[in-house]
Amino acid sequence: MTARSTNRFVPTVVALAYALLVAMVLLALAGAPPIEALLRIVDGSLGSWDRVAATLLAWSPLVLASAGLVVTFAAGMWNIGVEGQIIMGAIAASWVAREVSADAAILVLATIVAGAVGGALWALLAGVLRTHGGVNEIFGGLGLDFLAAGIAIYLVIGPWKRQGVASTSGTEIFPDASFMPTMELFGADIPIVAVTLAILGTVGVYFLLRGTRFGLRLKAVGRSPRSAFIIGIPNNAYILSAFLVGGALAGVAGTVQVTGFHHKLVPAISGGYGFLGILVVLLAGFSAKWIGPIALFFIVVSAGSTQLELRLDLDSSFGGVLLGVIVLFVVFGTAFSQQRAKRRADTAGAEP
Amino acid sequence: MEATISSIIAAAAPLVYATMGETISEKSGVINLSLEGSLRLSAMTGFVVAFWADTAFAGFVAAAAVGALIAAIIAYGNIKLKINQIAIGFILALLAIDLASFFGDSFVGVRGEQVPPLPIPLLEDIPFFGKVLFDHNLVVYGSFVAIAVTSWYFYRTRGGLNLQGIGERPEGAFARGVPVNLLRTVYTVLGGAMVGIAGASYSLDVKLGWRETLTLNLGWIALAIVIFGGWHPVRVALGCYLFGALQIAAFHLQDVFPGIAQVLPIAPFPLMILALVLVSAGWFLALGERFPKLRGWLVLQPPGAIGTIFERE
Numbered sequence: 001m002t003a004r005s006t007n008r009f010v011p012t013v014v015a016l017a018y019a020l021l022v023a024m025v026l027l028a029l030a031g032a033p034p035i036e037a038l039l040r041i042v043d044g045s046l047g048s049w050d051r052v053a054a055t056l057l058a059w060s061p062l063v064l065a066s067a068g069l070v071v072t073f074a075a076g077m078w079n080i081g082v083e084g085q086i087i088m089g090a091i092a093a094s095w096v097a098r099e100v101s102a103d104a105a106i107l108v109l110a111t112i113v114a115g116a117v118g119g120a121l122w123a124l125l126a127g128v129l130r131t132h133g134g135v136n137e138i139f140g141g142l143g144l145d146f147l148a149a150g151i152a153i154y155l156v157i158g159p160w161k162r163q164g165v166a167s168t169s170g171t172e173i174f175p176d177a178s179f180m181p182t183m184e185l186f187g188a189d190i191p192i193v194a195v196t197l198a199i200l201g202t203v204g205v206y207f208l209l210r211g212t213r214f215g216l217r218l219k220a221v222g223r224s225p226r227s228a229f230i231i232g233i234p235n236n237a238y239i240l241s242a243f244l245v246g247g248a249l250a251g252v253a254g255t256v257q258v259t260g261f262h263h264k265l266v267p268a269i270s271g272g273y274g275f276l277g278i279l280v281v282l283l284a285g286f287s288a289k290w291i292g293p294i295a296l297f298f299i300v301v302s303a304g305s306t307q308l309e310l311r312l313d314l315d316s317s318f319g320g321v322l323l324g325v326i327v328l329f330v331v332f333g334t335a336f337s338q339q340r341a342k343r344r345a346d347t348a349g350a351e352p
Numbered sequence: 353m354e355a356t357i358s359s360i361i362a363a364a365a366p367l368v369y370a371t372m373g374e375t376i377s378e379k380s381g382v383i384n385l386s387l388e389g390s391l392r393l394s395a396m397t398g399f400v401v402a403f404w405a406d407t408a409f410a411g412f413v414a415a416a417a418v419g420a421l422i423a424a425i426i427a428y429g430n431i432k433l434k435i436n437q438i439a440i441g442f443i444l445a446l447l448a449i450d451l452a453s454f455f456g457d458s459f460v461g462v463r464g465e466q467v468p469p470l471p472i473p474l475l476e477d478i479p480f481f482g483k484v485l486f487d488h489n490l491v492v493y494g495s496f497v498a499i500a501v502t503s504w505y506f507y508r509t510r511g512g513l514n515l516q517g518i519g520e521r522p523e524g525a526f527a528r529g530v531p532v533n534l535l536r537t538v539y540t541v542l543g544g545a546m547v548g549i550a551g552a553s554y555s556l557d558v559k560l561g562w563r564e565t566l567t568l569n570l571g572w573i574a575l576a577i578v579i580f581g582g583w584h585p586v587r588v589a590l591g592c593y594l595f596g597a598l599q600i601a602a603f604h605l606q607d608v609f610p611g612i613a614q615v616l617p618i619a620p621f622p623l624m625i626l627a628l629v630l631v632s633a634g635w636f637l638a639l640g641e642r643f644p645k646l647r648g649w650l651v652l653q654p655p656g657a658i659g660t661i662f663e664r665e
Contacts, residue, residue, distance in 0.1 A: 324447030
């Protein structure tokens, strides 16, 4: 494991350089001035305090979802169901925001708890299907993603539709008391609660996996379920706990989406942060330590690319292309240098 | 009735290509998780190339090349560099989706090539079956061939036996002298090319044209259908037609139950989960023991070595 982490830095930098080169070529192919486009991306996401506030509001759910994924990856699980967990968290939080009347502080707290519970239960379903139903978590999770999306659409055009109109544009705006509070700084509404939740989630996951008995045993299950079982660790219980914790964090990301950002339930409520989170965690080498900065980079690129569409008439998918290329290169670059190191070690070992 | 069945068969043709390709790939042990992206990028490329070349055929060739290239990256990363198949497939799925939007942007709404109808003389006059099976075009006839050839190859040829061997017990196959990793690469790339053909079938035949949502979610659905069909070509094909029927039903029920159009297309997922849970239940397994003849149709066992890396030591 130590050999792996020392090996990561150089290939990552090389891969980033190559990815930047590919980005330049793509921009040139699309007929856009490359340097200006890259500057636009940064300006579009960090160019003013309002944009910083918007970037932080998008950063928070991505970090929460990524932190949750670190936990499920530690258990050796591919939690593709993370999108659905965000959606179910959002639905649970929406229910509280719509139905419960209480003081703002209590209501906000209740929506966060509801989000966590909604996400955790939906994740538990994927976990139980895996441990007791013989359904691989990748395909079970994928199925539950679509099921959750279906439920969200059903609620928006059905029982929770706006007075008189059934449209996919979303439910009625929630009462003000349920809005996730922001703080006015430099003339912008900084989403202080969302950011705090994201930081707490990341730090919590970091220490959970590093410093606790639960975390160490969970990682043992993830690395080698058989040996963990032999030394007496109940595999299934740990896998299900990982799903509960990971799902709860994803669910809170859903709360941020409804009470912090949209202030209503919309069909595409997850914002794609679950799948994007999987890329974040792959790039972070499955560790909680780097997900904060990497997620920030992801949001800067994807939020900034909407500016490209406005100013340079480039499709906003450029941000996604750039991120995909970077992750692909880093994953391949790391694996490539690992294989080379292994081959060298093999030949060195063969000599007397 | 004839017209409805005929339209179900035509609408399911692209899914047949995609699922046959994925079945071949997974049977050999490699999961190509990129389908959602592969399908979209090949649909876009196929449309654009056919537009430039003024012939749909060129589009199909280009689309197959795109699908094959993506599959080749997965095979290379997994077999040579030992990267997890799911990781590469997932990254490529998201990347290809965005690439399709990026390069296809200026082709949205453009009128392009389309595959001409080609009713088969004499056969099309057969009552009922003529209309249902033989009044289509090359894309649809090709989908019949894909099902027939895939299941014949799997269960009736030596190559098919080896294909199943490298997906079930690669060590055993290797011991018999089968080049496991080479064959896995070949089948994965072949499967990817078929996914590419599926993409072009959408943009040049079934849905005509290019837009971002053209193949929305159909890649994920294809993955679900392969599992629902238990990696058996005929059952997988039935899954495709069942899904085609659901789509047609959703379309017709739209007026009666508004909203059903959005909800019915997700049906393959709960069905897949239900099927998987069902076949792992004890009483269901016992059913297979009691009726050995039915067993082949009841089991839903993934290839033993699916998703794993084979290293000769």
